[in-house]
Amino acid sequence: MAQFTAEAFQNQYLPDGATDVHAIVRVDASGATTAAAMSGQGAAEVIIVDTSGSMGEKGIREGAVAATAALQEIADGTNFAVIAGNHLAWQVYPSAPVPGTAIMDPANRAAAMNAVRGFRADGGTAMGQWLLAARQVFLTVPDTYRKHAILLTDGANEHETPDQLTWAIQSCTGAFQADCRGVGDRWQVDEVRRIASALLGTVDLIPQPEQMAEEFKTLMRASMSRGVASAELRVWAPQGAQVLFVKQVSPNLEDLTTRRREVNPLTGAYPTGAWSDESRDYHVAVRLPAKSVGQEQLAARVQIAIGEEVQAQALVKAMWSNDDALTARINPQVAQYTGQAELAQAIQDGLAAKAAGRDDEATSKLGRAVQLANEAGNAEMTTRLKKVVDIDNAETGTVRLKKQVEKLDEMALDTASTKTQRVRK
Structure with a gap:
């Protein structure tokens, strides 16, 4: 059985008149992988492969190899299906006139x-159609405890309107999780990120078709290890307080604020999806009515819950003080994750401005990204940024846009922007 622990990192001391409390809550899960191995027929997997014309002979061949690699990782007893998608979507396996799954065993795998x-x-390409087809498959196995899909595309969503894709994403939100991957340099990161974000999954770049199989194997192996199908982060705040935001900040940045579900007038629940043996960090910000120096208050109770059962809890506190030595301290976890969130936004805004031809804005945003990466000692992100800009002074963020930039380098920087470096205790 999976076990959870929760721990809060913060500076609880607020200066006179201050109202906002910030904390990083670290949630650790153990035993979930063992639970997954014992789950039997409790999971459903759908593999969605782009078969549009742009995939070409090599892309289609490697797509089949990737699907095969994923099929080999699906545990016996798991419900599964394979969907092929272009401007339509159809179920390749099990082949049937109506949506459905097969139970994985040696014969069905072959x-x-x-x-x-x-x-x-x-x-x-019409990814909304692919998502809706997967949803129909998952609806045929309502009793499965965990529903997960892998979606692969190589191009932009050109054969349905943005509103159609939005409607499809909204229809699938909460129905299943999806890890999304784009191969090559013709797909749009923002578009695929929107799908992955709504479906509590990840987005990443596969530079070359022959790399798809290893990525599919890794994704499916990770999914098979998730023995907790769905958990919620619950945040209680006292009467008169306001929860400003709830964000996952590690291992990926994901703003959960708008996904709040009211548990009661003082408590909101935020979806976190399925868990294996892993650790995640969440940034919780609460605004309290200011109190007098010397007073203290519980600012929030942050809990991880499965169903209605609370698994672990961390307390976020506030104490008002006139001691500058106490109130001026900046908690390193809060500071570094705040910086990483700003870094991600600067990169995404800079690349968007560059694509739109707003070079001055792009230079400013990407320069700020270089400055933030340098301050954080983030050598990996600095290396990625160097492929897009020439750095004159990293400390001041003085950069020049490169005249010739490989599209794959821009996309790699974009997809990497939401992956964070873990802040140690």
Whole structure:
């Protein structure tokens, strides 16, 4: 059985008149992988592969290899299906006139691997149709405890309107989780990130088609290890307080604020998705009515819950003081994750401005990103930024846009922007 622990990192001391309390809450899960191995037929997996014409002969061939690699990682007893997508979506396996799943066993695995060898590149791209097809499959197995999909695309969503994709994403939110991957340099990171974010999954770049199989294997292996299907982060704040935001800040940045579900007038629940044996950090900010120096108050109770059962709890506190030595301290976890969130936004804004031809704005934003990465000692992000800008002075963020930039380097920087470095205790 999975076990959770929770711990809060903060500076609880507020100066006279201050109202805002910030804390990083670290949640650790153990035993979830063992629970996954014992779950039997409690999970459902859907593999969605882009088979549009832009995939070409090599892309389709490697897409079939990737699907095969994922199929090999699905545990026996798991419900599964394979969907091919272009401007339409259809179920490749199990082949049937209505949506449904097969139960993984050696015979069905072999049959599915044979079916994906029949992928053919043709048509356009309509990812909303693919998502809705996956939703229909998952609806046929309502009793499965965990529902997960892998979605692969190589291009932009050109064969349906933005509103159609938005509607499809909204229809699938809460129905299943999805890890999304783009291969090559013709897909749009923002578009695919929007799908992954809504479906509590990840987005990343696969530079070359021959790298798809290893990525699919890794994704499916990770999914098979998740023995907790769904957990919520619950935040209680006292009467008169306001929860400003709740964000996951490690291992990826994800703003959960707008996904709040009211548990009671003082408590909101935020979805965190499925868990394996892992650790995640959340940034919680609460605004309190200011109190007099010397007074203290519980600012928040942050809990991790499965269903209605609370698994672990951390307390966020506030104490008003006129001691500058206490109130001026900046908690390192809060400071560094705040900086990483600003870094991600600067990168994304800078790349968007560059794509729109607003070079001055792009230079300013990417220069700020270089400055933040330098201050944090984030050598990996600095290296990625160097492929997009020439750095004259990292401390001041003085940069020049490179005249020639590989599209894959820009996309790699964009997808990496939401991956954070873990802040140690």
